Amino acid sequence: MTFELMIFDWDGTLMDSVPRIVSSMQAAARDAEWGELSPDAVENIIGLGLPEAVARLCPGILPAQSARLRERYAHYFVHADSTPMAFFDGVEARLLRLRHQHSPRLAVATGKTRRGLERVFADTGSAGWFHASRTADETRSKPDPLMLAELLDELAVPVSRAVMIGDSEYDLAMARALGMASVGVGYGVHNTDRLAACEPLHIAQNVDELFDWLEATAVKAAPAALR
Numbered sequence: 033m034t035f036e037l038m039i040f041d042w043d044g045t046l047m048d049s050v051p052r053i054v055s056s057m058q059a060a061a062r063d064a065e066w067g068e069l070s071p072d073a074v075e076n077i078i079g080l081g082l083p084e085a086v087a088r089l090c091p092g093i094l095p096a097q098s099a100r101l102r103e104r105y106a107h108y109f110v111h112a113d114s115t116p117m118a119f120f121d122g123v124e125a126r127l128l129r130l131r132h133q134h135s136p137r138l139a140v141a142t143g144k145t146r147r148g149l150e151r152v153f154a155d156t157g158s159a160g161w162f163h164a165s166r167t168a169d170e171t172r173s174k175p176d177p178l179m180l181a182e183l184l185d186e187l188a189v190p191v192s193r194a195v196m197i198g199d200s201e202y203d204l205a206m207a208r209a210l211g212m213a214s215v216g217v218g219y220g221v222h223n224t225d226r227l228a229a230c231e232p233l234h235i236a237q238n239v240d241e242l243f244d245w246l247e248a249t250a251v252k253a254a255p256a257a258l259r
Contacts, residue, residue: 033213033233034251035136037189039180041198042142042149043078044220046123052115053078056108057089064101066090075221079143079200081168110151119156120219126243127161134250137187140165141179141196141206163187174202177210195233195249197242204230217242 043049054074061069069089077085082105086098093101131138139162142149146167153159164186166179184191196207199220207214208230216227216235227235236242 034249035193035195035213036251037137037139037184037187037194038130038246038250039139039141039183039194039196041079041196041200041203042140042144042152044199045197045203045217046119046127047117047152048120049117050075050078050221052109052113052117055115056105056113059108059113060101060104061090063104064097066093066097066101078221079174079198079202081143081173082145084168084173085143109148120239122239122243124158126239130243130246130250131161134247135252136246136250137163137189139163139183139187141174141183141203142166143168143174143202145169174200175205175209177206177212180206180210180212193251195246197246199227201226201230204232215242215245 040046043053054071057074058069061067073089077089080088082102083098086093086101090098090101127138130136140149142165144167146169149165149167164183166182168174171182172178180196184194191210191212195213195215196203197215197217198204199217200222204214204216204227214230214232216230216232218224218227218235218237224235234245236245
């Protein structure tokens, strides 16, 4: 099986941002007077859009309190939380090698907002690595497969020629719902058993294993303009 389009989740797959997400969400919940959230509970909802994540994390939360929590989360994540956040070791070099030596199309499908993704693109200089992207606020949140369908349509790639790569069951369930192949990464938020239940083609336990697999299955795509 070979692929000309490889679609990546962001948080927990390419970027080691989970600790900041957890600490920012915990601080936001306290500010919103919801109470303490455990790290495991926050990690469980990473990958969902922010409204969907808060609804699942805080069942029964009132609309005003939810809005307050989301506003405070954005404040902490962008401005007030200094928890380090960077690409996992090896991601940058391996992504660039994949792109330049094997030439598949690359895309991002993330639970971030468009504003949040553009911010991290600018901070890391990575916007030019990808041909297209979708965020949860401009389409439907994972595990709904709409963002994948939109990426396939934009890049004119059949579902049989694309693969979704992610660290959560939401990523892999989204792909399965569309009949798209998937690859799990075992170093992110959901454990191997949860990923395996979504029947990915492979589960990689580290960055090098992931990109070795992707390089072995990549085919040169037809020319396409970058973002």
